[in-house]
Amino acid sequence: MGGSSSLAYCDHQKGGLGSNQLLLGKTDGTHIVFIIGATNRSDIIYFALLRPGRFNQLIYIPLPDEDSRLNIFKACFKSPIAKHVGINALAKYTHGFSGANITEICQRACKYAIRENIEKVRDHLSCLLNL
Known part of the structure; x- marks a missing residue:
């Protein structure tokens, strides 16, 4: 629209x-x-x-800076995450990303981690059941 x-x-x-x-x-x-x-x-x-009279006020909200991106990552990763995941580095390397982009990245990462761990649990159970 x-x-x-x-x-x-x-x-x-x-x-x-x-x-x-x-x-x-x-x-x-x-x-x-x-x-x-x-x-x-x-x-x-x-x-x-x-044109005048349509929207009385226009507000520009810029993309998040590095500190804001860090806070978005922290909010998205409320649960404990792997120690090797450097949230500070993620905030640094996501320059130009919106909050929605960062949230999507976090959600996908969580889904991949869940799938990966499900496979690991299945493998461990298979090994135990084959003993």
Whole structure:
């Protein structure tokens, strides 16, 4: 919703015109409409949405700095993790990553660790049962 004009045309073709009309249309004055928009791609926002009176305030929230990324990693890895995992190094090498990117990395790492440990437990059980 709210892509560039060529993307807005594509939205119309996919049935997305109603949402753009909601944003661009006028209300009848009987209801208070409060709209919050968020994007990772401010470069493709439809220019009409940025005209005065559409959004009264635009707030830019930058990507997290190294300290913020470190805190995101700490929050994602609440459970104990392997001692060889250097969270400080992860924070350093993820420059340009969003909080969502970091969260996805952590979730995938946890899933891989679970799968790996399940296989190890199966192997140990197999060895014990074959004795």
